[in-house]
Amino acid sequence: MPEPYTYTKNSQINIIFNQKKENSVPMPFPIDEKISHAPLEKLEFRLKKLVGMKDIKQMVKELYAWLYVCRKREELYLKAERQSLHMLFKGNPGTGKTTVARLLSHLLAEMGVLTKGHLVEVERADLVGEYIGQTAQKTRDLVKKALGGVLFIDEAYALARGGEKDFGKEAIDTLVKQMEDHHDEFVLILAGYSEEMDDFLSINPGLPSRFPMILSFPDFTGSELLGIALQMVKERDYVLTTEAEKRLSRHLRQKALNQEMHFSNGRYVRNLVEKMIRQQAVRLVRESAFDRDALRTIRTCDLVLEEDYKPSVISGEVTGH
Template identity: 50%
Template sequence: MLTNILLYLAAVDDEVTMAEAEYITECSDKLTAICDGANVMKSKAPINAADYVTSGEQPFTAQTGVSAVGEKKADAEASAQKAEELPKPSLEELMAELEELVGLGTVKREVKNLTNLIKVRKLREENGLPNSAMSLHMVFLGNPGTGKTTVARLMAGLYAAIGALSKGQLVEVDRSGLVAGYVGQTALKTQEVIQSALGGVLFIDEAYSLASGGENDFGREAIETLLKAMEDHRDDLVVIVAGYDEPMEKFINSNPGLQSRFNKYLYFPDYNGEELMAMFRMRCKKNGYRLTEEAETYAKEFFEDMYKNRDDNFGNGRDVRNRFEDIISRQANRLAAMEAPTKDDLMTITKEDFLVSAEE
């Protein structure tokens, strides 16, 4: 049906070019993939748009020997195959990476508990023992820069390592990645994202924005599409919704379907001054920098003050990253004025670098 409609539109100028036919075929293939993912029953095979080409214009296919649609598919398949060929990190490696994260003690314990629970459930299943129903979908609560996306990525890998998910990729989106501007397009757009996340974790940041509009807001269409996919693909898809505490609680309570599917919450607190300093040290070490004794003392006081005086715009780890980049820029300006900086000079951050950055 879609192919027929698009062919009628293409023929409005009494011509159907090969380029138009290839585009129609691409649209039809995308819709077919979405319908297959949603278990929609097939009626009959779509007609071949290329059979209705009327223009004598040399198509791109004839010039290159490669169909534009086929080329895109080949590229996508090659990328997927390449990703699958890359060695996946082991459970031990992922757990070690989780432990290396600064702070987040309660979050780490909850992730370990959940991983152990899933491992035992898999063992019971393999031994023919029953398991009670369990949802792996989660709500992450906390301010920006508190590690939510990082933990979601690790959880995707952990679930794959223990066999709860088939691939373990993380697909990160916000409202703009799910909601379209016209009636009917949001469901298609959301389905495409879901298809890319099958086998892994779909992470929706600021998910409350999907329910922030009125009754006719397209965000509600995205929510309904998500709820259906979470049911249809519950054995190979985990959805994590994230955002600020209060708006997220209102979002979950706005729809009974959301309440029933999201019953696990992880709270990500703001990093304190000591943790912010630890993150700064890690950045310095990773990038080959070291602090003078004066700079170390000043940095500790600076991050303590940053935490104590935080406001609604406090960015946690993002603020540490921004401060580090500012300091490196200031250090570069200082070294550029030197005639021949030594290796030690290139690695050293002074109190002066920190002071100038902080004052600005």
């Protein structure tokens, strides 16, 4: 058996390919169809919109190239590797896991690997029932819904929590069975915090081998968080003043340096942008300023940040200033 291929770069991503070779195994897509690189062009267009995630982007391109070359080898009657595409995503919230899952579902559909390419996003509550037999049925129904696409389970480690009477393990067992029964008909992606996902895999010795692709999503840097914020502001047709952008940049760089456990990354930035837009609206109503420039401009006073709050010396209560 060949050794697993491990791709590591900057300790940010670890992709493990457990390769299985079979003689003359048909690929899960037609080989007599004329192949173009249109899927790659669409892929690169989508990847350019994503801030950061350099290594994740590289992996997605490598996946495309591998699938393409496998098809070309089949056309020339060469041996081609057949590998499960089920994946495991590890990282904090807001690091792009759901976005990449959706991007992959589109790519695999455009290459003919998946018949539909839709994304079904679920969590523990969608899978686990309240009485015996309900969990297995709920899980099978969701897999059926995901056939032809991607089943994305966020915070998948939650399935392993609970006591002996908990039905989370039943959901896991059902998923494993469905992966066997519907081989190549859908892609299962389990996502969650890095340490918790490692613990989750350890509960069943057979789980790691069923997920040959393990992707680690690092937290965004301060400059990347700022890039995400500016992109969101632009998409909403707003602009930041120079001073507002400088203040926002200082705040996000400090958040990145703090390395808070389970920091919500992109979600934090989105909430921050939405809050500053609401603050700008309050200011505009107060000032009765509704010309085009006023409606588009976010000023420094519209940024209400964590450091704007401090304990009151008199009462000990937290107050803003």
